[in-house]
Amino acid sequence: MEIRTTCLLMTLCLGIVSVSCEELLHRQKRVWIIDSFKIEEERPGPYPHVLGNINVEKKFRVGFHLHGQGVDLDPKGILSVNTNTGEILVHGKLNYEDHNKLKLTFEARDATNNVVDTRLGVEIEILDINDNPPVFENNLHIINLNESASQGYFLATVNAKDKDKKNTNNGTFDLKIVSITPTPPDDLEFFLQQTGETNGIKFKGCLDHEKSEKYTILVEAKDRGEVVQLSSTCTTIININDGNNHLPVFTGQTGAGSIKERDSGDVPVLRLQVSDQDTKGTEAWKAKYTIHGDKDQNFRITTDPETNEGVLFVQKPLDYEDGSLRNLSVSVENEAPYFSCKVKGRSATGLWDVVTTRGVSLTGLTPPLLPTRQVTVTVEDVNDPPIFTPAIKNVTVEENVEVGWYLETFTAIDLDRKHANTFTYVKGKDPCDCVAIDPKTGKITTTKILDRESPYVKDNVYQVTLFAIDDGQPPMTGTATLNIHLKDQNDNLPELEMATMDMCLSDEPSEVNITAYDLDGDPYSGPFYFQLQGNDVKGKWRIDPNNGYTVNLVKENTVYAGHHELLLKVFDLQGQGALHNLSVTVCDCSGVANCRMRRATGSKIGESAVGIVIAAMLLLLGFLLLGPPDDL
Structure with a gap:
């Protein structure tokens, strides 16, 4: 260029x-x-x-x-x-x-x-001119805050930005709370605090749901423009969740406050009323009752979910003779732990001087002391039933004792202090009607022979119940039990389970089982000794082995077919024996499985032959009376 x-x-x-x-x-x-x-x-x-x-x-x-x-x-x-x-x-x-x-x-x-x-x-x-207002990152915050939250709690972030030139009045803005609805009480203050680049809403003092359930806080961001100042706002809604900062207070008592002795169950004795300033239906409102001074745990208390009343029940029967009055104390608290907050002083800078109480639980060991009410329950005297001392007795006798044998005497007492009742003793359960009881003395004697082998005796014990009935109004009954333990005697002889049997004819010895039993117990029963009687059994029949509960009857090959009657004597361990007839049928089992089938088949053949004979006789009788048929 x-x-x-x-x-x-x-x-x-x-x-x-x-x-x-x-x-x-x-x-x-x-x-x-x-x-x-x-x-x-x-x-x-x-x-x-x-x-x-x-x-x-x-x-x-x-x-x-x-x-x-x-x-x-x-x-x-x-x-x-x-x-x-x-x-x-x-x-x-x-x-x-x-x-x-x-x-x-x-x-x-x-x-x-x-x-x-x-x-x-x-x-x-x-x-640059001031043509952009500061803009909040979020225009609306909704915060759910527990009433028990501590002061200084960070509620919400309220950051804003301005697009105008930085480090100029147009791009520089200030934050402030312009309104709070409703106006907080004297013991609460909301404020803005900057931490680094974060601006947040916090509070000083104490929250109280009962004073206000919600606060609406309007925060403004306004720039410092020299010609015109621009601004915007964001809204923070703080919902105060109700906590337990009010203990329930006893307000009254309804119900009779009395119960008859020995009564218990779902009949309430009395009801206790309380009031609570916390929100109805919440854990901060729901009452929880505790009984004190009930060493025998005769009582229980529940909360009526509709009325929040404490309902006192008797869960274990009371005895008038142990005292006509029962003095208890009942404390009440809420399902939610209790807390309190109180402002003691306000400083110009920093958080305030606040005293809090927290964590009162079911133990009630931390302050404040739980509300407590004294309760007296009256026990009404009624006619007590007779009491046997003892109510169960055991006696041991040998079976087969004679009628009129003395067994035991039962005595009942009356616990009533105001009554002098007399008793009548009567028999209750006596399955075989084997005993009698004296209605005045309670003396029990036998009326029948007691048999250990009776079906009414279980595990060697025969059980009898008896009653003592007083003459009070209304009459009351006490019950006792006598367990009669029966000692065994050798009063039963061995028996055979089966005395009729079949055996097949064979060229070799054959055998069949024989089983014995004895109703007596040891040592009056088996194992048994078996012995065939008579001289004509030698070489034909024998027992092998001859001791035990089940033995073999052995037939030699010399025994002919037919019916045989044998005598068998069975001895128990004490040498007492019983003679039994054995009915043995020996038959040729070839072609049939056993003698029973042969007899059944022979029976059917015999029935057919008889039928033929009867038919022939009837036909002959017809010839004699009526003559031959026309077609003959």
């Missing part, structure tokens, strides 16, 4: 900058940057308007050109240059938040050959 020696004169909206020839020769080798133009963002029209102009002092004609941001780079079409005059024109609004500076290239070209004569850098600074 041909070096020009002519100096340029650049005229700006703020003044004219002259450049020496020597400077020009030096600057032709780099991009030139001249003083920036300045334009305020969001400038109102009309458009286009002249931002400024650039003049080049030349003896020959030149053309002016402009490139870069605002022309052919974003934001496109906002700027242009008058080719002939060098005026820079603005065609629309500019936004500082999008572009705070525009960088362009200005060129002056020789009009004759379009060769670049001069190239300069141009910067246009966008001046």
Whole structure:
């Protein structure tokens, strides 16, 4: 490019900058940057308007050109240059938040050959105005806070941002609480606190659900704009969950407060009423009752879920003779642990001086003391039933004792202090009607022989029950039991389970089982000794072995077919024996499985033969009386 020696004169909206020839020769080798133009963002029209102009002092004609941001780079079409005059024109609004500076290239070209004569850098600074309010990250916060929360608790974050230029009044804002609805009481204050870059809402003092269930806090962010100040708000709603900061208070008692001795169950003795300022139906309201001074645990207490009353029941019968009055104390608390909060002092800075009480549980050992009410239950005297001392007796006798044998005497007593009842003794359970009881003395004797082997005796014990009935109003009954343990005697002989049997005719000895039993127990029963009687059994029949509970009857091959009657004597361990008849049938079992099948088959054949004979006799009788049929 041909070096020009002519100096340029650049005229700006703020003044004219002259450049020496020597400077020009030096600057032709780099991009030139001249003083920036300045334009305020969001400038109102009309458009286009002249931002400024650039003049080049030349003896020959030149053309002016402009490139870069605002022309052919974003934001496109906002700027242009008058080719002939060098005026820079603005065609629309500019936004500082999008572009705070525009960088362009200005060129002056020789009009004759379009060769670049001069190239300069141009910067246009966008001046910020306060056109953006601070904006909160969240416009609405809904917080559920327990009434027992401690002061200093972080409730919500209220951060905001401003798009205007930082470190200027337009981009700097302040936060403050502008309203709280409803107005907090004297012992509660909400405040803003900044920790690092986080702004949060906290509180001092004590929360109380009963004073207000909800607070609505409006926080404002306002910038420091010099011409105009912009602001926005966010809302924080704090719902106070009811806690147990009010203990229940006893208000009354209903019910008779008395019960008949020996009564118990689901009949309430009395009801205790309480009031509670906490929210009805919550764990902070629901009452929990505890009984004190009930060493024998005769009582229980439950909570009526509808009325919150304590309902006192007798769960174990009471005895008037142990005392006509029962003095108890009943304490009450809530299902939720108790807490309290009280402001003692308010400091200008920092948190306040607050005293709290927490964690009163079922033990009731931590303050404050639980509400307690004294309760007296009256026990009404009724006719007590006779009491046997002891109520169960055991006696041991040998079976088969004679009738009238004395067994035992039962005696009943009356626990009533106000009554002098007399008793009548009567028999209860006596399955075999084997005993009698004296109605005045309670003496028990036998009326029948007691048999250990009786079906009414279980495990050698015969059980009898008896009653003592007093003459009170109404009459009451006491019950006793006599267990009669029967000692065994050898009063039963051995028996056979089966005395009739079949055996098959064979060339070899054959055998069949014989089993014995004895109703007596050891040592009056088996194992048994078996012995065949009679001299005609030798060489024909024998027992093998002859001792035990089950033995074998062996038939020798000399025994013929037919029916045989044998005598068998069975002895117990004491040598007492019983003689039994054995009925044995011996038959040829070839063709049939056993003798029973042979007898059954023979019976059917015999029945057929008899039928044929009867039919023949009837036919003969017809011939004699009526003559032969016509067709004969």
